[in-house]
Amino acid sequence: MQTLDLNTVLIKRIKSRDTTALDYLYENYSEALFGIILRTLRNQEAAEETLHDVFIKIWDQIDKYDPSKGTLFTWMYRIARNQAIDTLRSKNFKAFEKSNDIDGYVDIFDSSDLGKEDYIGLADVLSKIGEMCKKLIQLNFFMGYSHAEISKNEDMPLGSVKTKLRSCLKNIRTQLSKDFG
Numbered sequence: 001m002q003t004l005d006l007n008t009v010l011i012k013r014i015k016s017r018d019t020t021a022l023d024y025l026y027e028n029y030s031e032a033l034f035g036i037i038l039r040t041l042r043n044q045e046a047a048e049e050t051l052h053d054v055f056i057k058i059w060d061q062i063d064k065y066d067p068s069k070g071t072l073f074t075w076m077y078r079i080a081r082n083q084a085i086d087t088l089r090s091k092n093f094k095a096f097e098k099s100n101d102i103d104g105y106v107d108i109f110d111s112s113d114l115g116k117e118d119y120i121g122l123a124d125v126l127s128k129i130g131e132m133c134k135k136l137i138q139l140n141f142f143m144g145y146s147h148a149e150i151s152k153n154e155d156m157p158l159g160s161v162k163t164k165l166r167s168c169l170k171n172i173r174t175q176l177s178k179d180f181g
Helices: 006-015 019-041 044-065 072-089 091-096 102-110 124-126 133-143 147-154 158-180
Strands: none
Touching: 006 019, 006 044, 006 072, 019 044, 019 072, 044 072, 124 158, 133 147, 133 158, 147 158
């Protein structure tokens, strides 16, 4: 009498596109794989998205699994680890990590926890400088992009980026000096 290994049954069912087998796999392995991904990325939201990508990859690449090279979990572990590393190296993740919306910084100054003497009216100033200035300042100061990177990403001549940023900063200085001059 031959006994079937649970992993063998799972693999056969996933290969035959049985979604309940994938659900079982997710329920039993997602926590462990999520832990691997989270340790690599150190970002909850990005780790959740990456975990989703990992299970899609498992579903799409189940035919590549070779039991002679290791267990099903080891194979899934490698996929999760590699996907997390790919995510970590991706341009979008780097931008996401650098990115802090400028409004988040404005809220710091608008907080009711601060006394009136600490409020400098930054929200007011930023509302007067225009969307282009907000975007350039956010890219340069809050997201850490260089002038050359902004030029390339925004399809704007390098000289224009520098001139506009200088003009935006001058505008902010002027607005603030009206309040504190």
